[in-house]
Amino acid sequence: MPTAAPALADPPPAARSALAASSPLAAGSPLAASCADYERVRAAIAFLSRERLRQPSIEEVARAVGLSPSHLTSLFRRWAGLTPKDFLQAITLDHARRLLKDGASALDAALEVGFSGPGRLHDLFVRHEAMSPGEFKSGGAGLTLRYGFHPSPFGEALAVATDRGLAALGWADETRLDDRARPAPGREGALADMRRRWPNARFVEDEAATAPYVARAFDPSLWRADQPLRVVLIGADFEVRVWESLLAIPLGAATSYGALARRIGAPKAARAVGAAVGRNPISFVVPCHRVLGSSGALTGYHWGVTRKQAILGWEAGRVG
């Protein structure tokens, strides 16, 4: 199989060369700006989640991260379309429970429209294909994976693509997001994470190949049905089934591990579903962040619970 030509049908050539011309991304682009914003906003989010029970005032948060209250508010607005107050509101248990409540019906509706047709559901308009069991079992042997690092609204992203579509998306920032024991990944750590998933694949750095995917994924104005984002699901059968149903959860909705288990016809497999969701390689695009514990708790996130919270808050600013 020839691997020389990426042969990406999806991103228009114009967009691709424009992006490739100045990697990682043009300095003035909204994406680069929001990435820089995130680095500063992150500390505020971490503080908010740590102290959320006390519902701290804006003044207190601003003081904690070394910004003036007005600066913090405008930064938040630019980043998420949300004031810190609204953001705080959007990540409370109450709000999460509400998401869960109408998440079920939203999922039903999406599935009704979705899985049958070729034009796929999902707000991001993803078209996916799964890899054959043989291709998966070999640990990616014979597969060429192109990777690149790019700014994103949630820190520096690592994208991995085959010639058939986006295969993985993760984060590579140096700053530690939780007080978990796990060290901050950084670029090397994030890449190692990917290599662990497909130990026998060939990894080639190629920012030009991955840039269009990242640009499309994080810019809602480019989420268009006529240009679906091409995605490749590489995993075991059960995992792929779980990831496919993740794609049906609409923006601004959420579901629980248990509900997801019932959805795929394995009502007692909530825990197995949790494990599979946790192994989702394509963060954000396959919205594993929209799965919560049945109580509305955030439970876990491979790239840090703080980031899960950030993404959910960011999406809350985009749904209303």
Add this chain to the structure above:
DNA sequence: ATTTGGTGTTGTG
């Protein structure tokens, strides 16, 4: 509030 016991799938030896 916390503990406990039942879970399905995957990866390891």
Add this chain to the structure above:
DNA sequence: CACAACACCAAAT
């Protein structure tokens, strides 16, 4: 083939 590890969950303290 057995066994441990899990981003769970509901019921019983």
